[in-house]
């Protein structure tokens with residue numbers, strides 16, 4: 001589920017009068033997602049997404065996300081800009097939360113991507129990176145490589161081993177490896193940083209939407225490729241690597257945004273870092289979310305499996 005804040009039909013009707021978007025026909029809470037409260041809104045004119053920002057999105061970051069989405073939409077990337085109200089304001093207040101009315105994009109997110117879908121996603125990521133080369137906004141990555149040791153500590157002294165015996169040692173050794181090998185010289189850019197299949201909308205093999213930019217930040221550009229690779233090229237539990245999907249994703253990206261020899265050489269360590277990052281954030285949430293909470297906890301082991309795969313197969317990016 002992701003409706004933390006219940007908004008009544010009357011409140012939505014009243015909210016919509018701030019905009020020139022027609023009047024309310026229907027409103028439905030959206031179950032997918034874990035971070036924010038989302039509603040699908042239908043008016044007499046169009047469809048929209050209404051998002052109320054919950055605790056993980058800092059309202060001070062909203063202007064950065066809005067400028068980034070406007071920049072990408074101006075360059076024809078399939079992203080959903082926030083809608084301005086009648087006086088030009090995009091960041092609203094609703095039920096005590098910061099809220100935005102957002103353009104609805106068609107499409108569905110795939111659960112088991114085909115190589116053609118992975119290729120289209122690689123291309124869309126490359127196009128997004130191309131479009132961002134002249135974007136001047138900046139946002140520090142609150143989940144960057146320097147924060148992972150602290151995140152592991154915050155999980156608690158014995159908690160990682162409670163998830164899987166021996167996990168603490170694996171994490172400590174991996175943190176040491178990443179500290180020694182994390183690339184310092186690669187090009188930096190604004191990146192999406194969370195381009196999982198559930199954040200890409202598709203119709204057949206076409207990408208119709210890139211959504212959920214709330215982790216976007218300034219970091220190593222090729223790290224975005226590594227995150228997307230870790231998210232797309234395995235079965236959900238991380239047990240099975242799909243070589244055809246991997247090749248298609250990397251080839252699609254490279255066709256649009258050339259991966260330099262340095263980028264390619266760094267991808268194994270960046271992918272190990274991406275796997276550890278999602279393993280740790282999932283482990284932290286696993287430990288700190290009661291098992292009977294309404295939010296579905298995501299399995300940290302799925303990214304431990306990916307980490308082990310990248311440790312054992314450093315050559316997979318040499319396509």
Ligand SMILES: Nc1ncnc2c1ncn2[C@@H]1O[C@H](COP(=O)(O)OP(=O)(O)OP(=O)(O)O)[C@@H](O)[C@H]1O
Pocket residue numbers: 002030032033034035036037038049080102103104105106109198199209211212214
């Ligand atoms: N602009 C949009 N157009 C169409 N559907 C959208 C749009 N934005 C969000 N959705 C739908 O709402 C769902 C939840 O959105 P989103 O992923 O942004 O939520 P979230 O709470 O930030 O989730 P998480 O961070 O866990 O992925 C998506 O899976 C998608 O189905």
Ligand SMILES: N[C@@H](CCO)C(=O)O
Pocket residue numbers: 194196278281282298
């Ligand atoms: N994509 C993240 C959730 C945060 O958006 C994960 O699957 O762990």
